[in-house]
Amino acid sequence: MLVEGAILDADGARPSYVRIEHGIVVETGTIGTESTRGKERKIHGIVTPSPINGHTHLGDAVSTREPPNVSFSELVAPPSGYKFRLLAEAKPAEKRRAMRAALHRMRQEGIAVTVDFREEGETGVRELRRAAEGAGVRAVILGRPVGQPRESAEIERILEVADGIGLSSCREESADVRHEVAAVCRARRKFYALHASEEVREPPEVYLDPRPDLVVHLTWAEPSDLEQVRDAGTSIAVCPRSNALFGRRPLLGAMERAGNRVLLGTDNAMLQSPSIWRELEFAYVTSRLFRDPASAMFLARAALVEPWRWLGEEERSHLVAGGPAVPLVFRLPPEDPAYQIVTRAAEYLMVPTASRAAPTAESERAGGIDE
Numbered sequence: 001m002l003v004e005g006a007i008l009d010a011d012g013a014r015p016s017y018v019r020i021e022h023g024i025v026v027e028t029g030t031i032g033t034e035s036t037r038g039k040e041r042k043i044h045g046i047v048t049p050s051p052i053n054g055h056t057h058l059g060d061a062v063s064t065r066e067p068p069n070v071s072f073s074e075l076v077a078p079p080s081g082y083k084f085r086l087l088a089e090a091k092p093a094e095k096r097r098a099m100r101a102a103l104h105r106m107r108q109e110g111i112a113v114t115v116d117f118r119e120e121g122e123t124g125v126r127e128l129r130r131a132a133e134g135a136g137v138r139a140v141i142l143g144r145p146v147g148q149p150r151e152s153a154e155i156e157r158i159l160e161v162a163d164g165i166g167l168s169s170c171r172e173e174s175a176d177v178r179h180e181v182a183a184v185c186r187a188r189r190k191f192y193a194l195h196a197s198e199e200v201r202e203p204p205e206v207y208l209d210p211r212p213d214l215v216v217h218l219t220w221a222e223p224s225d226l227e228q229v230r231d232a233g234t235s236i237a238v239c240p241r242s243n244a245l246f247g248r249r250p251l252l253g254a255m256e257r258a259g260n261r262v263l264l265g266t267d268n269a270m271l272q273s274p275s276i277w278r279e280l281e282f283a284y285v286t287s288r289l290f291r292d293p294a295s296a297m298f299l300a301r302a303a304l305v306e307p308w309r310w311l312g313e314e315e316r317s318h319l320v321a322g323g324p325a326v327p328l329v330f331r332l333p334p335e336d337p338a339y340q341i342v343t344r345a346a347e348y349l350m351v352p353t354a355s356r357a358a359p360t361a362e363s364e365r366a367g368g369i370d371e
């Protein structure tokens with residue numbers, strides 16, 4: 001397949017042709033110079049690397065009904081909010097089916113990886129691992145301890161099967177627990193992450209101590225907080241649709257100005273679909289609604305580039321011949337590619353490329369996930 005139009009990847013946006021064979025980029029270059037000389041099926045459009053959903057809670061896909069009209073804490077706060085009651089009441093098989101359905105939804109959109117905060121301890125992590133087997137979307141799973149008080153043995157057990165730990169927030173976890181979790185994650189080369197400044201502003205000195213690899217939300221943050229997060233080398237996952245349900249928003253324009261590294265996520269699967277294309281459009285529009293516009297390129301990078309870098313797999317965000325990026329092809333006008341992708345991309349505009357299976361994580365290759 002020969003795509004004539006534009007590339008949008010880690011190196012920016014540019015006019016180009018891209019030849020794809022069996023889901024792999026085999027040739028790129030100046031339009032009109034391709035080796036096939038008109039003998040191959042030609043498509044006009046934009047080629048991007050596969051996106052990553054930077055923050056999900058797939059477990060709560062177990063309910064897709066409209067949530068009750070209650071406060072934020074009554075809805076999602078551990079241990080007894082509505083969401084946690086749903087999780088506790090649902091049977092394991094039911095949860096696996098729901099998570100698998102959410103993964104399929106993401107696969108239809110070409111999402112290669114989801115970074116999931118999985119509740120319910122080691123069991124929760126194992127359930128998602130099983131749901132993700134053969135689903136075509138890699139689950140990077142950050143587990144969460146359930147035992148009270150927190151015990152090192154449980155954290156170690158979770159990290160046997162998880163890619164890291166994703167804590168609720170520093171309002172629920174003491175400094176001692178955070179330090180222990182972060183130290184164990186570092187020693188095992190796993191991710192340490194937590195939600196921060198979601199409902200109220202929290203001081204960065206607290207959530208950045210110890211330094212997390214990722215903080216989620218920062219809906220309440222001063223410009224100086226964003227600078228501290230940037231200087232700490234911590235990335236931010238933002239979830240604009242989820243925040244909007246509770247009358248708040250991530251400071252997208254301010255984050256772009258501060259030079260933060262931002263990943264785009266869709267948050268709780270019980271609140272909205274894990275659609276990265278819908279999230280991108282909403283992010284673009286609402287940053288303007290609040291007169292704090294973020295550029296289309298900044299938002300596109302939050303879905304297509306920054307999360308790969310965060311995972312340590314930056315090469316998957318560069319579309320080069322023979323590279324490991326899994327290309328997506330969109331039937332969209334090639335002018336202003338970032339703007340097209342952010343405001344107009346949808347799965348029905350994607351052209352099948354006989355794609356390889358999504359890249360497999362070390363942890364999935366390790367296998368041995370049985371229940």
Ligand SMILES: [Zn+2]
Nearest residue numbers: 117195216267
């Ligand atoms: Zn979350």
